Amino acid sequence: xxxxxxxxxxxxxxxxxxxxxxxxxxxxxxxxxxxxxxxxxxxxxxxxxxxxxxxxxxxxxxxxxxxxxxxxxxxxxxxxxxxxxxxxxxxxxxxxxxxxxxxxxxxxxxxxxxxxxxxxxxxxxxxxxxxxxxxxxxxxxxxxxxxxxxxxxxxxxxxxxxxxxxxxxxxxxxxxxxxxxxxxxxxxxxxxxxxxxxxxxxxxxxxxxxxxxxxxxxxxxxxxxxxxxxxxxxxxxxxxxxxxxxxxxxxxxxxxxxxxxxxxxxxxxxxxxxxxxxxxxxxxxxxxxxxxxxxxxxxxxxxxxxxxxxxxxxxxxxxxxxxxxxxxxxxxxxxxxxxxxxxxxxxxxxxxxxxxxxxxxxxxxxxxxxxxxxxxxxxxxxxxxxxxxxxxxx
Numbered sequence: 600x601x602x603x604x605x606x607x608x609x610x611x612x613x614x615x616x617x618x619x620x621x622x623x624x625x626x627x628x629x630x631x632x633x634x635x636x637x638x639x640x641x642x643x644x645x646x647x648x649x650x651x652x653x654x655x656x657x658x659x660x661x662x663x664x665x666x667x668x669x670x671x672x673x674x675x676x677x678x679x680x681x682x683x684x685x686x687x688x689x690x691x692x693x694x695x696x697x698x699x700x701x702x703x704x705x706x707x708x709x710x711x712x713x714x715x716x717x718x719x720x721x722x723x724x725x726x727x728x729x730x731x732x733x734x735x736x737x738x739x740x741x742x743x744x745x746x747x748x749x750x751x752x753x754x755x756x757x758x759x760x761x762x763x764x765x766x767x768x769x770x771x772x773x774x775x776x777x778x779x780x781x782x783x784x785x786x787x788x789x790x791x792x793x794x795x796x797x798x799x800x801x802x803x804x805x806x807x808x809x810x811x812x813x814x815x816x817x818x819x820x821x822x823x824x825x826x827x828x829x830x831x832x833x834x835x836x837x838x839x840x841x842x843x844x845x846x847x848x849x850x851x852x853x854x855x856x857x858x859x860x861x862x863x864x865x866x867x868x869x870x871x872x873x874x875x876x877x878x879x880x881x882x883x884x885x886x887x888x889x890x891x892x893x894x895x896x897x898x899x900x901x902x903x904x905x906x907x908x909x910x911x912x913x914x915x916x917x918x919x920x921x922x923x924x925x926x927x928x929x930x931x932x933x934x935x936x937x938x939x940x941x942x943x944x945x946x947x948x949x950x951x952x953x954x955x956x957x958x959x960x961x962x963x964x965x966x967x968x969x970x971x972x973x974x975x976x977x978x979x980x981x982x983x984x985x986x987x988x989x990x991x992x993x
Contacts, residue, residue: 601637604631604723607623607640607642607672607677609672610672611623611721613655614642614646614651615721617650617654619644619645620701621642621643621646621679621721622643622703622718622719623640623641623642623718623719624641624642624717625710625715626638626715627639627640627641628717628718628725629731629735632717632732640677641679642679643681643703644681644682645681645682648660648667648668648681649663651668651679651681652668655672657671658671659671661678664697666680666681667679667680667681681699682700682701682702682703682705682706683697683698683700683706683709684697684698684700684705684706684708703718704728707726707728707729708743708744709743710743711743711749712731712741712756712760712763713729713730713734713742713743714734714735714740714741714763716728716729729743738769738770739769739770739771739772740760740769740771740775741775742756742772742774747778747782750785751782754782754786754788755789755793755794755797757786758786758797758819759797760779761797761801761813761819762810764801764806764809764813765803765805765806765807765810766800766803766804766805766806767804767806768806768809776816776817779817779819780816780818783819783822784821786819787822791824791870791871795870798823799850802841802844802854803841804842808836808837808839808840808841811834811836812834812837814826814833815830815833815834820833824869824870825858825866825869829858832857833858835857840917843917844914845910845913846910847876848876848879848880849883849913851867851870851876852879852883852884852887852910852911853914853917856884856914863877863881864881867880879907882903882904883907883910883911886903886907886908886911887911887915890915890926895926895929897973898969898972900926900930900933901930901933901936904937905927905930908926908927908930909927911926912927933972934971934972934974935972935978938964938968940978941968941971941978942978942979942980943964943980943984944964945964947980948960948963948964951984951987966987967983970986
């Protein structure tokens, strides 16, 4: 058993000692079977929330009404949830009624995909009533039970299916893909914040390029902001090596570039992205378009800055566009990287020229800045003064 599970065994043992059933469930069991890094470990139990809180001294009530309690143990947090059934998904996302049950089978039955409906005992034995292990072996994403019912219960599951396809390099079962096509319109009922989370996880998956054609084939793209009329462009997304990207803004820069969005701010605002990400995307796009149209120069490298250059270099690599030399290497060789590194200020100019402050100060500073970048003058106060006064006498 993985070390992460061994550390959490104490929780299952305590629940067992009090007479309750308890199992490891969900994504951690799936990832264990896939030999992936284990993330959060979730536990399902027959104990009720108040009983869980009585047993463990350190808990956080994050949703006891729905059966979930966070148990704090050895500096780790474990989500412990009472066996339950759900019904009445009026908003196609959250159940209007949760009923606590004593059956593990009933609890697993409510889950989204068979690979996520496997439980594991304290001793590492698997309980797999819906064929999740076989689905994992076949690399198949299959819903638990009727796929139409699962997607009508929670429409976000359709985006989760595409995300898993990208993350795990699995494929959708025929029934699952058909059901997504039939229920794609229900994605309109889901908040954009939820869609954004799944979409970004999809973009970061190692098999991301395979996900885009599925978005088109299942018609999900009709209900994704800014993608509605872009089926041809979306299919071209699969030609890019998305897994070479690293930062959040890089992914969105490439999305905007491939969709050829004219109003980038409006498009990104639809996705409720943080201002910092939106601003970086705008800078990245400006630099990307410039290098594609007229290549780089020292001033452009200087204006873009280190972060942008590194991100744009990776985007160019993803697009399969080779550049002569390294942009970042050229940037590192610049005599200054920002105006604050200049050894002079407006105060020096006022002394040298003996003139009143005005627009001319910023104009001369810019002249010095460009002169240093082009190595017309060294970033040295005396040499700048000599250079300036010889070019622009008082």
